[in-house]
Amino acid sequence: MTAPRPADPAELPLATEEILISRTDARGIIESGNSVFRRVCGHDWDRLLGAPHKLIRHPDMPAGVYHLFWAELNAGRTVGAYVKNRTADGRHYWVFAVAMPAPEGFVSIRMKPTSPMLDRIRPLYATLRRRETEEALTPDASHAALCAALGAWGHDSYRAFMACALEAEFTARAEAMGRGLEARVRRGRSLGQAIAAARRNAAEITRLFEDIRGVPTNIRILAAQLERGGGPIGVISTNHTTLSEEMLTGVNDFRAAAEHTGRSIEEGIFRSCALALLQEVADSYLGDAGLPAAIDPPRETRLLRDLAARGQLESDAAMAAIATQAEHFAKVAKGVKRHVAGLDVTRIMCKIENARLSDTTSGLSEIIDTLEEVQSRIAVQLAEIERASRAILSGTRRGGHLHVA
Template sequence: MNMQPKGNFEVDEDLELPLSVLGTDEEEAYGIEELFFSRTDERGVIQSYNDTFERIAGFAPGELMGAPHKLVRHGDVPKAVFWLLWNGLKAGVPVGAYVKNRTKSGKYYWVYAVASPITGGFLSVRMKPSSPLFAQVQELYQAALRDEQELGLSAEESAHRVLEQLQGLGFPTYAMFQSHAFYTEFEARRDALDVAKDPVLTSVDVITSNTAIFQREMALLARKFDHAVLLITNMEIVANKQQVGQSVLRAIAQNYSMKMRGIEGHLANVRVHEELEGIWGVSRDQNTYFLLCAAHLMEDMTAQFDDQARQVEGASKDLDTGFLHDLLNGYKDQSLTAVSQSVEAALKIKSGTEYLRELILALSNIRIACRVEMARLANAVSGLEEILTSLETFHRDVDNHLDTILTAADEIVKGVNQSMNDPAQTSQAA
């Protein structure tokens, strides 16, 4: 499967300009079980498609062959969407997007499209969107289209505005959004069809959701320790001003400081830092979602295409079957690698959590010793009571964060075990 950036890649931008023909407000219905695809050259000229696409789009047999894909473009889709689509495909990146298309008669139909680079062009598989996210996207598109029309924005300018809006929804890059959207629509479609959930996807979801909890709590814990370091510094300052108990206070502060440095270093090592660069930066977990869903989608599309009764005029079924199988195998291989990497990272989290518990337990033991000494010195040492109170609050907060972290780590291990015990995953590995 060709997923590499393409050299000397030129796009005839005119191919993606909207047609002047106005559509209607009438929707062209199709079943959620239906999938369809089209294959284009590098300029977006249609080279092949299946009969489902031809039927839904309302064109005569063979009429779409050799036509620019803009033939089914609906004017309600902002230019930003197509700018993002081409930007990704030109970089050799598979792209997922919600697209409103227009039939020959002017009706409309929505799809969630997954376009993949292939040798000599691109292949796009479409499914019917049905998740709650779909309604949010329609509102976002309406706002983007309004901005394009009222402000005269270029496609690129509009795309960057859309990216800013997605960031406001919690998606730092478009790749992060498309992975989430793909997984959401994939699961919604399976629910509608009453298809059993994929156990590997379920396991990855358990790992991913609890890893997010783990990382959030670790970040909060790190901030708590940053603040506690200031408390210990203040304790050392108080100790240096005392005539009574100075050596004891300094020893306590030094023990705290040493243990805290060890914990802070461990927190930095356990926390995952993923730099998401540009539009197509994506986290390991979200990329795993995309690849697993893509493998399943290609498998379903291939099965439907194999059962296709009618040969589309001018198309080569053998050639298209070959492209679909190449994409299917490529996504399967990549998803297997991605799942293995997720499992490996999850196991590291578990081992790191066990060591963190030991470090915090050691810090708690110092606290117990401190209580005895500080209680004896409290009346003789001015300025110590406030520090003691703050340290007690710190330890309570640490215990609460640690409980949440340990629970998340246990759930991550459950997800790992489910993934490793899944027969489908094992057969793929074989």
């Protein structure tokens, strides 16, 4: 496949199917790489091997991104980021880089970004770099500013963003190359969509609940006007207050469970895509004719295969954990449904009492109408949550693995 010519003449064209790989020691000194990496960066092997990886660092890259990158790696976690690198002749190229701990160092796999996400990252990086220069923003502060900007885009954390970004890039690459997504990636996407929908539904239930939060107070005021202490309407008001608070607690528990499960699924999607790239490139060393004698293709292949095998084993245990989370998630969802059913009973009782009383209780009729409308809308959201819950349980119980870092 021929690499398309970029709009910027200073940008080096990359082909979509190309994957760059390099391996460093724990200090970031380059020990190995493939011939795609050497050709793209433009340095000869005798310049690359033994050099720090920052040899290809572009001055436009925010220090905060590298600060985050190394913090994740040093904590033993696989990490991904958009990176602008510099070639030996002063040009540049963009990649989405996935780096992971390896024996006595790190492995970095990089592919050409083709999703629309890069168009949002370019100006964000430029802003961060300008602030680092003009405001003397420290790497740590730049890292915080990056996370704040991503939060404004709707990502709960940097890891949530990188999972979303890698999924977008992995999917766009597969489509551009005319091939389907692997089963584990498709499953991860499906689970991610289900949990995202459930979280939106739970947030809407919370908002709707706020619309009827003052109902018990209004009922108590009417009860005081219509009944002599301890009448049926007063009892209904007390019951409604208790059930409402229980329901809100249940919804909050559900949102916490959904958030926890969502983070695990995001990590799973990221790991699935990263592992697929690792497996794709593992055997490429064996047929790479452009390697110097200092690089041992069988050794590099074994190392990458071992990394993939270790990731597979770790994912088996992680998948079981996600299944357990999904079961808890479904259990909490059922609890919310029971609370809503209880609220329906109090509404019906209120309706019965209103029918028994005189026409002077029109205020109660309005309250009943409000309850009926809001609770019917809550029921719709709850039905969507149940559907998502079933999809998540089904997805975690099917064969295959969802890889989780």
